[in-house]
Amino acid sequence: MIKVGVVGGTGYTGVELLRLLAGHPGAELTVITSRSEAGKPVAELFPNLRGSVDLAFSVPDSDALSACDLVFFATPNGTAMTMVPELLAAGVRVVDLAADFRLQQAEQWQHWYGMEHACPDFLEEAVYGMPEVNRAAVAQARLIANPGCYPTAVQLGFLPLLEAGLVDTDQLIADAKSGVSGAGRKAATGTLLCEASENFKAYAVPGHRHLPEIRQGLARATGKPVGLTFVPHLTPMIRGIHATLYARLLDSGRDLQALFEARYRDEPFVDVLPAGAHPETRSVRGANHCRIAIHRPQQGNTVVVLSVIDNLVKGAAGQALHNMNIMFGLPEETGLTSIALLP
Amino acid sequence: MIKVGVVGGTGYTGVELLRLLAGHPGAELTVITSRSEAGKPVAELFPNLRGSVDLAFSVPDSDALSACDLVFFATPNGTAMTMVPELLAAGVRVVDLAADFRLQQAEQWQHWYGMEHACPDFLEEAVYGMPEVNRAAVAQARLIANPGCYPTAVQLGFLPLLEAGLVDTDQLIADAKSGVSGAGRKAATGTLLCEASENFKAYAVPGHRHLPEIRQGLARATGKPVGLTFVPHLTPMIRGIHATLYARLLDSGRDLQALFEARYRDEPFVDVLPAGAHPETRSVRGANHCRIAIHRPQQGNTVVVLSVIDNLVKGAAGQALHNMNIMFGLPEETGLTSIALLP
């Protein structure tokens, strides 16, 4: 039984992690911290957990956390980096669901996140926890940087094309649409139901924090920098990301459907749909799958990839548990077999 | 392993039944029928089931169904009654998720459902499958009439009061609100997103089919006919029923909170919230629980009970599986432990 701690469980990533952990047969949640809610039973804040999670939130405490085999950070950006060195020193393994360890260059991190990095020396050690790319490294890692939600959907959609060198990497376009839960549970005017429902808009077109993360991942796949235009949009729904990806084909003779199917044949959580399909975000609601379809409209030289995930599962808590399973040698699908809720 | 057949799996009750059966360790889905979709893989119609359900729909076939231990009917009203006698004769047990066997009086059924009953002789044998009331009979039953969605939420909320004789049963009011999935997956103008979202309305105020079913259940609890006003409303969401129940207290001295807690102490799927709480439908989304709170505003003589369920789970497919578990002697929570999806 893996002894698990969660730091910061009051947001949407946190409650989703708790939901999944409660149903995981090989993990035991032993501590969950929150300064603001210390003392309150978790199930009081999240009534869906009544009867499933009996713990109360507690003040972060080094001893309790150090007694864990694995600690998940479901905190705002900038928190994990202040606690990770001590935990690693105590022999605890860490999965950070925030962005603290996602970028390898400290200066770049500081530029996009607007604060100095508290432990830049750990950036190199941190493993970017995308199992489809880094499985072996994840298995050995002490410190996992769990990927962002947009970066997961976009990279999984682009990777086969880039790894095979089939597209012009100077002109990649990722038009991504996210449900509102991606913005978190923090009280804010812009994500009120009255502002965000019956409405659609792009945001952060000049530059979103997930841009450097995606560029870094795509550059790793191609071996050189890529030119990427990334436009995120807020969609009036709770869960789901739909990435619509555009690239110019250099070689129009390849069977792209076969390429994607081969690339993801052994991946338990990437599902390549039949040719001609249009994946729906609801087909992964609550599930850890990424579903992908590939199109070449009018047989032209533009390839269109459609990639959907649940931002809170494959884009956050589910991918984190997948990483945990790999780190501790469990079958990868353990605790992640639940089926998407439809309708 | 219980060999299970499903007749009519193309609606929302059907897909929910398939989702739950796919995760049930003691049941094996062997046949699923649909005339209109025969030959099509189930996962093509419901992409959430890709990788979990490999069957294709087939034309209804007596032999295949007769080889099952249990057949669920997830068909429109009026279908099960034409097939049930033959299946029972073949030794198959049946759970009907439609209304064919819910009312004990054939004439009443005919009045409300607008057609003659095909096998009125079986109405008496049929067991109304609400485990919280009929557990022992369910265990022995060959034929289960699975309760309607509104009747489940309303009866569970009223029962403790009526069984204890605490309220005026001539003036009961059930103001119920349902998500749109209660209307099914049939193409219809009234349930289009553009008609039903950003909108709220009552419907069927002069008389809804669930009215006689609720009255019958409440009369069973009190031993005499009850006066009930039942007003259903369509709510702009997919899943969930919220019943707001009003009754006039005859005895204002009783501790209603304690009464409800005692009544449901041993029920795995009825959760009485702490005093003062307001249950949310999302706290049971995808889960088989009914959550209930009891209020007595301004300490007056009107008791207000709030009762929420997921209409497709506790109000349909989940309750059907609960009945199956009881019928076949499995632990009651088998396959029904998944936690509500929040947010």
Place this chain on the structure above:
Amino acid sequence: MIKVGVVGGTGYTGVELLRLLAGHPGAELTVITSRSEAGKPVAELFPNLRGSVDLAFSVPDSDALSACDLVFFATPNGTAMTMVPELLAAGVRVVDLAADFRLQQAEQWQHWYGMEHACPDFLEEAVYGMPEVNRAAVAQARLIANPGCYPTAVQLGFLPLLEAGLVDTDQLIADAKSGVSGAGRKAATGTLLCEASENFKAYAVPGHRHLPEIRQGLARATGKPVGLTFVPHLTPMIRGIHATLYARLLDSGRDLQALFEARYRDEPFVDVLPAGAHPETRSVRGANHCRIAIHRPQQGNTVVVLSVIDNLVKGAAGQALHNMNIMFGLPEETGLTSIALLP
């Protein structure tokens, strides 16, 4: 041209007031105040007003407000009462869209609103601005207490029954459902899209601030105190209130449809639907109408009234403009003729 000022225009009541004023041919908006947004063009905060409202928010200023013929307060509760005496003394007429002057008893106000009333002497003078009840007094008033949203829908639905003495006023039930805009534009966790969409719940069952306001209005109609149970619910949509009202008929011989039609025959903004109808909130979205239907299910002794309004229009800004039209002798429908947006 009526010179109009608006104090506090940054909430939903405010922006709706601005939308309606911008289309009103007899009113000229001359000042709109907001401490927090002072200096910002109104159309920057509310982009729907681009091209229609050129003003910027300004710091509240006595001189500018005193130069108005009429000042609307679209402020949180407790603000208007601190400024009204001075404005009235300067000869300005006032419509308060908040609750400061709605209750006639200062102690009751203090009990429900949790603060001392700043000018209790004005409570008696204030006219409760429901034109269907107080038209003549509104015309003469210096100070209007614009009714709350729930109280508008509930009172208009109950009034004909109470005025005619047809129902048991000890056992009135108002089960009301509101869109989320009723909670305002303030950042708050509970009204985030991810909390309030795909969800339905009751709230404030032990006691809501609109309860004493409704009771006061109903008592005025009957000449004696009434017994009312009022349960508000939060509905996953932006605009609209649906009140479902229940009362026990004392005299079952009256033609209720005719009674309601007669009562509201000359009212421009109350629409009694044909017998058997079910009003939809979207039929009044953006419009100043209240639409009402009357039912007597199964010809029993319980009457059910269905009453819908747009909480931001008839329940707030539209009713405020209606009052302005009456106060200044304009045709009552001036500026209020726009048709509900459907779908």
Place this chain on the structure above:
Amino acid sequence: MIKVGVVGGTGYTGVELLRLLAGHPGAELTVITSRSEAGKPVAELFPNLRGSVDLAFSVPDSDALSACDLVFFATPNGTAMTMVPELLAAGVRVVDLAADFRLQQAEQWQHWYGMEHACPDFLEEAVYGMPEVNRAAVAQARLIANPGCYPTAVQLGFLPLLEAGLVDTDQLIADAKSGVSGAGRKAATGTLLCEASENFKAYAVPGHRHLPEIRQGLARATGKPVGLTFVPHLTPMIRGIHATLYARLLDSGRDLQALFEARYRDEPFVDVLPAGAHPETRSVRGANHCRIAIHRPQQGNTVVVLSVIDNLVKGAAGQALHNMNIMFGLPEETGLTSIALLP
């Protein structure tokens, strides 16, 4: 007073046309036809029109329509073309809101719409009713092809760039998102609330009927064929289109903001937002505006244009009335001044 007839008023385009016509001071609706609803008062089908539209639907009748000055067709594709020649011969002017006269090549029309064109000789005469491009021709036209919703949003966003020759027209990308009302009021499974809410998906990626219409319009602007990838998506809301447009800049030295502002300076219904803005679909809900913002992320060579409209107004009924105003010499904004409903 323009005598107006409407053929086919039972869909969403129809009800929106009726809403706008009811508020238009220079038009008088004299006949509205529907075979399926003949005899039924319009306000019975669309309760928002109670009190505003007193007509009933009637069977299409040549005499009644021939007595009109202008007939709008709000019919499915393929209907207008069977009636237009006779109406024009009778001296009636026509605005077709469907697609019958949008493509200039009959063969192309037949390819995309799957039926033979009934009057191909009229395709050349028909004026594509986009005032921002064809104002002078609209004024003289007998027959207007009212643009499609996607084509309106996409063309208005691309036109300034193409007219100025600033972008590579071989690699245009239009990623468009539409509310569900674009799919019409027809009963269909795919647009049920339970299918389309809490969900996001692309559709028709291999080829959508609006593709040739957009290409034709863009080719007109550049004088040569363009290469366009067009991906439409279904968004869980009722109204609104958001087009996100991508093009490669050939000349990165131009001030794009100034270019757009100059191009649309005199257009009453195109609003170029300040630099850096992100238009929201709700800012045009119910209004006839197109709001546009221009971005050049990270100062690269990809220009991103964001363009929003209400698909039922600027994308259908509002643009049709705008055309009517121009055809009959009225001020262009007549009847189109209402402000978007927000929230």
